Amino acid sequence: MLEHTFARTRVIDRLRHGPLGAQLDDLATSLSQEGYAPSSIQLYLRTAEHFSRWLQGQGYAISEVDEDLAQRYISGLTRYRSGKLPKAAQGLGHLVTFLQQQGLACPKTSELPSSPPDQWLAEYDTHLEQVAGLALSTRQGYRRIVRRFIAACFGSETPVWQSLTASTITAFVGQESVWRQRSSRQLPAVAVRSFLRFLVFRGAIRPGLEAAAPAPPQWRHAAFPSRLAPEEVERVLAVYQDGTISSLRNHAMLLLLARLGLRGQDVILLRLDDIDWANGRLDFRPGKSRWERSLPLPQDVGQTIVAYLQTGRPQSESREVFLRCRPPFRPLTKSAVWCMVRQAFEQAGIVVPPGIASHIFRHTAASQMVNRGASFKDVADVLGHRSIETTGIYAKLELDALAAVALPWGGGVL
Numbered sequence: 001m002l003e004h005t006f007a008r009t010r011v012i013d014r015l016r017h018g019p020l021g022a023q024l025d026d027l028a029t030s031l032s033q034e035g036y037a038p039s040s041i042q043l044y045l046r047t048a049e050h051f052s053r054w055l056q057g058q059g060y061a062i063s064e065v066d067e068d069l070a071q072r073y074i075s076g077l078t079r080y081r082s083g084k085l086p087k088a089a090q091g092l093g094h095l096v097t098f099l100q101q102q103g104l105a106c107p108k109t110s111e112l113p114s115s116p117p118d119q120w121l122a123e124y125d126t127h128l129e130q131v132a133g134l135a136l137s138t139r140q141g142y143r144r145i146v147r148r149f150i151a152a153c154f155g156s157e158t159p160v161w162q163s164l165t166a167s168t169i170t171a172f173v174g175q176e177s178v179w180r181q182r183s184s185r186q187l188p189a190v191a192v193r194s195f196l197r198f199l200v201f202r203g204a205i206r207p208g209l210e211a212a213a214p215a216p217p218q219w220r221h222a223a224f225p226s227r228l229a230p231e232e233v234e235r236v237l238a239v240y241q242d243g244t245i246s247s248l249r250n251h252a253m254l255l256l257l258a259r260l261g262l263r264g265q266d267v268i269l270l271r272l273d274d275i276d277w278a279n280g281r282l283d284f285r286p287g288k289s290r291w292e293r294s295l296p297l298p299q300d301v302g303q304t305i306v307a308y309l310q311t312g313r314p315q316s317e318s319r320e321v322f323l324r325c326r327p328p329f330r331p332l333t334k335s336a337v338w339c340m341v342r343q344a345f346e347q348a349g350i351v352v353p354p355g356i357a358s359h360i361f362r363h364t365a366a367s368q369m370v371n372r373g374a375s376f377k378d379v380a381d382v383l384g385h386r387s388i389e390t391t392g393i394y395a396k397l398e399l400d401a402l403a404a405v406a407l408p409w410g411g412g413v414l
Contacts, residue, residue: 002028005041015045019052020062020095027098033317035327044091051092062099066106070096116158117150127198137265137334145176145191161204166212169196173213189215226356227364233258235348246325248312250340252304253322257341257358259298261365264337264358271319275305 002012005028015024024045031041054073055065074089099105121143128134128142150159152172169192176188196210228236237254240247253267266284274283280297305321316323320331341357352360 002045004028004032005038005045015049018049019056020048023099023102023104024048026102027095030098031094033315035314035316035329037327040091040327043087044094047088047091048095050088051095062104064106065096065099065104067096115156117147117154120150120159121147123202124195124198127201128194132194135265141187142191142194145188146195148172148176149192149195161199164205164209166209169209169212170214186215189213226353226360227367228350228352228360230368232348232350233361233364236344236350239344239347245312245314248304248308249322249325250344252301252308253337253340254344254361255298255301255304257361258365259301260295261362263362264334264341267358268320268322268332268334268337270321272321273319275321277302 002015002025006012006015015021018024027048028041028045031044036044051070051073054076055062055069060069070092074085074092077086077089079085096105100107124146125139125143128139134142149172152175153164153168154160173188173192177185180187192213193210196205196213199205200207200210237251237258240251240254256262256267256270257264260282269285270282274285275297276283276294280299280302282295282297284293284295309321313321314323314325314327314329316329318329318331322332323329324332324336338357341361345352345357
């Protein structure tokens with residue numbers, strides 16, 4: 001790969017005979033696959049060479065490389081007056097990450113639990129994944145709350161689980177719930193109870209203490225789910241139509257959200273192998289509900305995805321359908337989809353409640369299916385609900401059916 005990056009054989013020979021010579025070819029290939037320009041690859045490889053010479057001069061082995069050692073190297077370089085890093089340090093993070101992925105350097109510090117609370121959190125996360133079978137996004141939400149719970153109970157000290165009291169648990173859950181809204185008020189109690197059950201499972205506390213995490217009272221289905229009118233959906237879909245690469249991608253994602261009622265997570269995890277073009281079908285792997293399901297691929301959605309794949313999607317080894325438009329060409333994150341949808345609402349002149357983004361299309365699709373006569377079982381199958389009770393929230397939106405069974409008002413004019 002170095003031959004495709006540098007023209008001078010003298011430079012190529014120097015790189016290959018350096019301390020990292022055996023890895024630079026693979027690093028160049030990796031950077032090229034991620035979509036970096038040749039000039040950027042050249043700069044990052046020269047940085048890698050400078051760093052490897054420094055390691056050799058300081059007596060460090062490649063296996064000792066980590067973020068701290070890289071920072072020590074950078075701190076010894078002379079910065080520009082603007083504060084910008086010199087060329088000998090630019091892109092060094094790519095090298096460190098590459099060496100860690102290859103198992104040649106120390107793993108990331110975040111991957112090594114550095115304190116007793118971190119060790120417990122790591123074991124708890126493994127329990128949630130392997131025993132409870134929870135999705136990554138759910139585990140992340142639980143871990144954030146549990147980390148605050150441990151800090152509130154023990155600070156930075158080693159946790160002594162036997163000292164936990166019901167009043168301490170109840171107080172923390174109450175404080176965490178008071179600033180939350182709607183269904184999110186339940187999350188602190190659910191997360192803390194989950195962690196306490198894990199501690200019971202490990203034998204760290206006595207059974208029954210998990211009941212001290214009370215769930216705040218909440219009326220189920222008390223409010224109408226936020227949804228869009230059909231004309232508002234079309235206004236949003238008309239936003240990304242300027243033919244740019246980002247518009248091709250964003251329009252395809254919006255169509256998947258609007259036509260099929262997918263979760264934002266379903267869209268960003270959609271892989272090329274999940275599209276059955278021959279049968280006009282999307283096959284979804286187990287996600288939040290841990291159920292596999294298939295949905296028909298509407299013609300307009302399929303055509304939009306094809307347009308993006310043919311003229312908009314960058315070349316990448318990644319199998320996810322939707323990628324970043326700028327290098328590195330990696331799969332999108334949930335926050336990127338959230339921002340894209342909120343921007344579409346803003347450009348379409350549609351005001352939606354704060355914090356609402358892609359999920360409003362899911363409510364809208366379900367509401368339209370109910371009002372067109374679809375059964376709740378059909379809606380549950382499309383949305384991927386594990387329980388028909390979850391779909392029951394849309395019963396209140398079947399206005400014609402509700403009007404037919406409503407009793408006449410016997411009183412006077414209010």
